Amino acid sequence: MNRKTLMLAAAAAALSLGLSACGADSSKTSTGASTGSGSAGTTTIASKLIMGGPPEFKTRPDGLPGLKKNYGVVFGKYTVTDTGGPVTVSSLKNGQIDAADLFTTDPSIQANGFVILEDPKSNFAAQNIVPIISKAKATDGVKKILNGIQAKLTTDGLGQLLTKVQNQKQDPDAVAKQWLSDNGLSGTGSSASGVKLTVGSANFPENVILADIYAEALKAQGASIKTTLNIGSREKYYAGLKDGSIDLFAEYTGTILQFIDKNATATSPDDVYAALVKALPSNLIALDKAQAQDSDAIVVTKATADKYSLKTIADLAKTG
Amino acid sequence: MIGEVFTWLNDPGHWKDTRFDTGIATQLTAHVRFCAFALLVALIIALPLGLVIGHTGRGRWLIAAANTLRALPTVGVLVLLTVVIAPHFYGRTDTGYLIPTEIVLIVLAIPSILSNTFAGVENVDPAVRDAAEGMGMTGKQVLLKVELPCSLPLIFSGFRSATLQVIATATIASYLPLGGLGRFIYDGLAQQDFPQMIGGGVLVAGLALVADLLLYLVQRYTVSRGLTGRFSKKRIPDARLASVTQAEVAAV
Amino acid sequence: MTALATSSSSSPLHFWGYFMDHRSTDLSWLWSHTWLSVVPVVIGLLVALPLGWLARRYRFVYPPLISLTGLIYTIPSIALFVLIPPLFGLKSLDPKQVPIALTLYSIALLVRVVADGLASVSEDTVQAATAIGFKPLGRFFRVELPIAVPVITAGLRVALVANVSIVAVSGTIGMSNLGQLFTLGFQNSTNGPYYPPIVLGIVLCVLLALVLDRIVIILNILLTPWRKAVRS
Numbered sequence: 001m002n003r004k005t006l007m008l009a010a011a012a013a014a015l016s017l018g019l020s021a022c023g024a025d026s027s028k029t030s031t032g033a034s035t036g037s038g039s040a041g042t043t044t045i046a047s048k049l050i051m052g053g054p055p056e057f058k059t060r061p062d063g064l065p066g067l068k069k070n071y072g073v074v075f076g077k078y079t080v081t082d083t084g085g086p087v088t089v090s091s092l093k094n095g096q097i098d099a100a101d102l103f104t105t106d107p108s109i110q111a112n113g114f115v116i117l118e119d120p121k122s123n124f125a126a127q128n129i130v131p132i133i134s135k136a137k138a139t140d141g142v143k144k145i146l147n148g149i150q151a152k153l154t155t156d157g158l159g160q161l162l163t164k165v166q167n168q169k170q171d172p173d174a175v176a177k178q179w180l181s182d183n184g185l186s187g188t189g190s191s192a193s194g195v196k197l198t199v200g201s202a203n204f205p206e207n208v209i210l211a212d213i214y215a216e217a218l219k220a221q222g223a224s225i226k227t228t229l230n231i232g233s234r235e236k237y238y239a240g241l242k243d244g245s246i247d248l249f250a251e252y253t254g255t256i257l258q259f260i261d262k263n264a265t266a267t268s269p270d271d272v273y274a275a276l277v278k279a280l281p282s283n284l285i286a287l288d289k290a291q292a293q294d295s296d297a298i299v300v301t302k303a304t305a306d307k308y309s310l311k312t313i314a315d316l317a318k319t320g
Numbered sequence: 321m322i323g324e325v326f327t328w329l330n331d332p333g334h335w336k337d338t339r340f341d342t343g344i345a346t347q348l349t350a351h352v353r354f355c356a357f358a359l360l361v362a363l364i365i366a367l368p369l370g371l372v373i374g375h376t377g378r379g380r381w382l383i384a385a386a387n388t389l390r391a392l393p394t395v396g397v398l399v400l401l402t403v404v405i406a407p408h409f410y411g412r413t414d415t416g417y418l419i420p421t422e423i424v425l426i427v428l429a430i431p432s433i434l435s436n437t438f439a440g441v442e443n444v445d446p447a448v449r450d451a452a453e454g455m456g457m458t459g460k461q462v463l464l465k466v467e468l469p470c471s472l473p474l475i476f477s478g479f480r481s482a483t484l485q486v487i488a489t490a491t492i493a494s495y496l497p498l499g500g501l502g503r504f505i506y507d508g509l510a511q512q513d514f515p516q517m518i519g520g521g522v523l524v525a526g527l528a529l530v531a532d533l534l535l536y537l538v539q540r541y542t543v544s545r546g547l548t549g550r551f552s553k554k555r556i557p558d559a560r561l562a563s564v565t566q567a568e569v570a571a572v
Numbered sequence: 573m574t575a576l577a578t579s580s581s582s583s584p585l586h587f588w589g590y591f592m593d594h595r596s597t598d599l600s601w602l603w604s605h606t607w608l609s610v611v612p613v614v615i616g617l618l619v620a621l622p623l624g625w626l627a628r629r630y631r632f633v634y635p636p637l638i639s640l641t642g643l644i645y646t647i648p649s650i651a652l653f654v655l656i657p658p659l660f661g662l663k664s665l666d667p668k669q670v671p672i673a674l675t676l677y678s679i680a681l682l683v684r685v686v687a688d689g690l691a692s693v694s695e696d697t698v699q700a701a702t703a704i705g706f707k708p709l710g711r712f713f714r715v716e717l718p719i720a721v722p723v724i725t726a727g728l729r730v731a732l733v734a735n736v737s738i739v740a741v742s743g744t745i746g747m748s749n750l751g752q753l754f755t756l757g758f759q760n761s762t763n764g765p766y767y768p769p770i771v772l773g774i775v776l777c778v779l780l781a782l783v784l785d786r787i788v789i790i791l792n793i794l795l796t797p798w799r800k801a802v803r804s
Contacts, residue, residue: 229752
């Protein structure tokens, strides 16, 4: 009996030791990194903060390298969270990270009182919504339908669509149909009949809604549509576009341009669009860009913004 | 392609931590730690349970129930637990992501260990058991001195397959903002850095092989030679299967 | 479309309502999930039979074959999915990459199972069959293989159940199957958890695994009538 309790206690001790080892170590690494950079000499505000975002933000030209080049901002540490998704938002909200790469249309920015830091030097290029389509599938009928949608997409409108899906948990497909009929675009017809298209989307709600809008409008006009939604990374779906596994994708002008051309420098909506049209491979074309934008932004919590009086990204490079 | 992967693995810069990148050495340690903890907990839960069920013959339904755990989709459970648990942790801690990951890995490891332990005890030659009782051993002594040593080969086999599964699956920790070798796979994919991605895969496979080899050595020196001699001639079927067959017999 | 009001509920128990609202998509994902889980095991078995026979017939083949196939099993599925298109010259999003990866896993598991199953046939039985006049090929199909059926079906069960879970992983890189439900639920959990798709995905995966498992059990009973005869 005695021996049994002893063994149980030993097991419990080993268990708690193991868990605390896991936990303690992780917290140690994060604080260790931020203080380490502080002692490096220049104690900028950024060097006290942990930045979070997608893996490619570490290497993307407008990611950490761009922040350093344009603003002299170097964060204390970078934690890979996800692409403007639930992990990033919850990590920022709960203080696992201090600054995050989020998208401007994200309703959770307002919902959580996050502050978007202004980007006066246009580190982030314009990000207008643009349908990328394979040339073979871009008949005049298809182009007309999609450009009709593009003309009606606004930044605020996008935010509202996202709120419906992300906060009110409505179905993206239903939200897409509703939007089409609200904008007088749900008419049926045959201007796209005979066209077979695969519509793809990335794995964040806004992109899924856009793909659904394109798909539903084309379907109503007689096209035969397949959808491949929620594809993980751009690496995957762009390759799919190039090799014809996907025919149509809602892209963002700045990101796709930089993905194709690492040295792209254009930042204004028109310049970016013009550069993109040139940069696309011959089998892909860009249709009209929408007025709607959904850009990357550096976002901090209200508390962090107040503590360091942050308004723009440049403020992060101040000493504090 | 293969050359680039080797270059990536050989670059000492990739092994060290820098401000924004965590090196292979640290991620390897993190990976080992995730796995070791999950396997330890699974062992503490499953081994005694399997021994007792096999010894008493009571609670067989637990074995069948544990085998249905295998049907749980790992990603789904991870996502569900993360959505439930992660928002409750504040400040500089990744416990909110660590707990879901560890639970998933523990759930993954339990069925193999539990059903193999059970099958091991169950399969002990009744004559051996009778002999032990005839010598005057108590139930507890029979279990610990006869049944446990006799079922070690099957227990090891279950633990080894659990280890392989856990090491390969621990990569999904990097689906969440956690470290481990999966980081290289997910980051490599997102950054279009294929040598990094494949290098990550190679490291996971290598770790699995090393772990299996170590367990093989432990097994070799702990399992009674009387048993190994017998088994080497008869070549027992994969223990995972033996256990499933057991569960099947119980279920049918 | 008509069910907008109900589909906005995010309670975990709402998964059934969610399923009814998205029946056609969910069923097509269930269907492709089933297909992706079963076909690789069937192909895997067809490849594993001759290999397993080789390993049984020529002892020296066994150790290297088992180590090699064991090695395949240690490659994380997410890495294997991404590796296959360049290796097999496929398009990057070719849906075939998932069945190919799963076929490799299935072969890895089943070669060993077939070899061990055949090894479980006692030497006496083989000699008896030879004495009755069976030629090697006939003996293999009519004596050794049927006796190995219980061990092989046990392996099939492990492979099928594992496949159901691995297919779900491929959903996170955009393949159309039940794994999509997890991505969908996760991505919509930014402001408060959105349980229905996640729970539905888990429920459907578990049901699928259990049904496939049951089918193999029944198959096993049908293929080994003598076991029943002995039992009763």
